[in-house]
Amino acid sequence: MQPIGLLIELKDGHVKETNFGVATAARAENRQLVALVVDAPADDAKAALEAYGVTRIVNIRTGSDGWNPAVHAAAVVAAMQENEITTLIGLTSPTGRELLPRVAARLDAPLIMDCIDIDLDAHRVKTSQYSGKTIATISMTGSHFIYGMRANVVAPLKAPAVAEVIDFAFAADLRGGFEVMETRTDGGGSQYLAESDIIISGGRGLKNAENFKLLFDCARLLNAAVGASRVAVDNGWVPYAMQVGQTGVKVNPKVYLAVGISGSIQHFAGMKTAKTIIAINTDANAAIMANCDYYAVGDLFDILPALEAALGSVKR
Ligand SMILES: Cc1cc2nc3c(=O)[nH]c(=O)nc-3n(C[C@H](O)[C@H](O)[C@H](O)COP(=O)(O)OP(=O)(O)OC[C@H]3O[C@@H](n4cnc5c(N)ncnc54)[C@H](O)[C@@H]3O)c2cc1C
Missing domain, CATH: 3.40.50.620 (HUPs)
Structure with missing residues (x-):
């Protein structure tokens, strides 16, 4: 064998x-x-x-x-x-x-x-x-x-x-020139993105770091991880560990919710194998709308609080 x-x-x-x-x-x-x-x-x-x-x-x-x-x-x-x-x-x-x-x-x-x-x-x-x-x-x-x-x-x-x-x-006295000075967890909630069944990602539409709280609140109720587009990372709103895409993490969850993300080819490179893709966007013509399973055309600042309330009432 x-x-x-x-x-x-x-x-x-x-x-x-x-x-x-x-x-x-x-x-x-x-x-x-x-x-x-x-x-x-x-x-x-x-x-x-x-x-x-x-x-x-x-x-x-x-x-x-x-x-x-x-x-x-x-x-x-x-x-x-x-x-x-x-x-x-x-x-x-x-x-x-x-x-x-x-x-x-x-x-x-x-x-x-x-x-x-x-x-x-x-x-x-x-x-x-x-x-x-x-x-x-x-x-x-x-x-x-x-x-x-x-x-x-x-x-x-x-x-x-x-x-x-x-x-x-294994008893070798070997540090390999490597010493860990400190270990910090780097955002993304408690779940590692690539291993999560459900991911909620935010993009430029979130407008700033504080607004990512809207995503984390929904993610907690869904036991989901939070991801981001490169724009959100480059703007310093969230850490790189949360970036999904060609130059970020490649994910394969059961459900991927893209919030305020246009759906660039580079973002798709990291999430297109998700079983179900859902988009929330004000622009009905955004690329992501033509490449998802479900979408809601609307303002994320209206939709996310309503989603959180609905999820909260289901949990109770
Ligand atoms: C070599 C290279 C590698 C790259 N790698 C990556 C990568 O790994 N990952 C990645 O994501 N990108 C990557 N990019 C960048 C990519 O090309 C896009 O610029 C980026 O994905 C766009 O991010 P976004 O969708 O958040 O922003 P935008 O394209 O600006 O889209 C924002 C969306 O939010 C919507 N919106 C705005 N306000 C609201 C609101 N209130 N409610 C709802 N919707 C709203 C808008 O209608 C728009 O569709 C890479 C680019 C290059 C050149």
């Missing part, structure tokens, strides 16, 4: 839901799914990972003082070697973006991020290019293969299994 490594991410002590889609994409009869969990209590995650076909959980302990991508990447490589893993799949998330390239560099392995389809037998992946205008199919050769999947592209399907839990201590 070919062991496939899954780089598992946890949040608040729980395995992130988006890992289960990755496990589903990686599963096949001739493969063993090996979950690599770095400096997190994997025992808590055992039942969750078993439900999606994981048969081995490697609990990596680095003893490092908090998040350190250099140490963690070295530890992941050591755990891969110990478990004879030559293929590793993670998420194209902030954590994945920090760890996977470092792992690939250490192994001198090819790396493809933001995969939307993976054929692990042929080492062939699909990823979007040129602002989402084309889908590239890339074949790789080498002794090791590292992939970052876009979150939510594969629906998680359960396949119960029984997993052994192995502790793996």
Whole structure:
């Protein structure tokens, strides 16, 4: 059985839901799914990972003082070697973006991020290019293969299994020239954009930073994340981490609500695969209106408070 490594991410002590889609994409009869969990209590995650076909959980302990991508990447490589893993799949998330390239560099392995389809037998992946205008199919050769999947592209399907839990201590005295001075969360509500089922994004129509509160109020009631167009980011209203689009985060939620956003090609590049797109705009001729599933022509400053009130009454 070919062991496939899954780089598992946890949040608040729980395995992130988006890992289960990755496990589903990686599963096949001739493969063993090996979950690599770095400096997190994997025992808590055992039942969750078993439900999606994981048969081995490697609990990596680095003893490092908090998040350190250099140490963690070295530890992941050591755990891969110990478990004879030559293929590793993670998420194209902030954590994945920090760890996977470092792992690939250490192994001198090819790396493809933001995969939307993976054929692990042929080492062939699909990823979007040129602002989402084309889908590239890339074949790789080498002794090791590292992939970052876009979150939510594969629906998680359960396949119960029984997993052994192995502790793996990585004791190298290595800081990799890297020291974390401080960790700050960077806007976007409590949810990471690319992993959210519902996203509410605001653009130039919001007019200033304060008005984004209207979006956050609705997002709280919907358990949604808040995104933004580049104009909102460039104006300093919200942090870059919230930017959706060609030069921002690429998202694939069930519902994407674009508020005061015109629908430029660069914005679409980041959200056009959303299952349902809803637009709120004063301009019935805005590009987004012709490229969405539902729209409301009207002033967002009238519509958002009404939406919040309606959502609030449903919650009560
Ligand atoms: C190389 C490159 C990369 C780029 N990358 C990105 C990217 O990653 N993401 C991105 O978003 N953009 C990106 N852009 C910028 C992009 O081209 C657009 O300029 C940007 O997306 C426009 O943002 P917007 O829709 O908020 O603003 P606008 O295009 O100005 O649209 C604002 C909309 O708000 C509506 N509106 C105004 N007032 C109200 C109101 N009261 N109620 C309701 N609606 C209202 C208007 O009718 C209008 O449709 C990139 C550009 C380049 C050149």
